[in-house]
Amino acid sequence: MMEDAENQRLRPHPEVRFAEPPAPVDLHALAASLRAEPNSGERGHRQETIFKHGNVTIALFVFDQFSHLPEHTAQGVVTMQVLKGWMIISAGTAEHELRAGQMLVLDSGVRHALKAEEESEVLVSVHLGS
Numbered sequence: 576m577m578e579d580a581e582n583q584r585l586r587p588h589p590e591v592r593f594a595e596p597p598a599p600v601d602l603h604a605l606a607a608s609l610r611a612e613p614n615s616g617e618r619g620h621r622q623e624t625i626f627k628h629g630n631v632t633i634a635l636f637v638f639d640q641f642s643h644l645p646e647h648t649a650q651g652v653v654t655m656q657v658l659k660g661w662m663i664i665s666a667g668t669a670e671h672e673l674r675a676g677q678m679l680v681l682d683s684g685v686r687h688a689l690k691a692e693e694e695s696e697v698l699v700s701v702h703l704g705s
Contacts, residue, residue, distance in 0.1 A: 585612055586623060600625050602635060602658060606696045609637045620644060620691070630703040638662070638691035646688040651703035653681045660695025664688070 609621040619642025626633040630651065636644070638660070646665070655664060656678040664671045664679055666687040671679055681687055689697070 602696070602698065605635055606637050606659070609635070631700065632703075633698070633700045636689075636697045636699060638689070638695045638697070640691060640693050642691050644689040646686050648684055648686050649681075649701050649703070651683050651701050653685075653687070653702075654700045655679045655681075655689070656698045658696040658698055661692040662695050662697060663690045663692060665690075 605623060605625070609623060612621055619639040620636055622634050622636045624632060624634045638644075655662075655673070657673045657675055659675050662673045664673060664687060666679065666681055666685050672692075673679060
């Protein structure tokens, strides 16, 4: 039975991609590849998990201008490093404007949302639990 186009994976599952020893990751090439995908998702962003082991996940997000990631939480420490562009990140009761070269670290359980003021790329790491 074939999956419909909406549910097909665009990339191999992380378990397949991470079966080999680690290799260098070209973030610029990965971002270009994500931007070249035919659909940007319902909120105008794309993402790919770069690394996942135990409680640690690292992912690259690319955002179209004025796209967003709605408010959510993670049960672990989250770091968000803006590689390109201009992001507004609301976290708890504060709002942070981050540009390329800036990073925000959030404690576990902090509600946060991201909004791209211009085309942006963000490297996100999540360190779940202890």
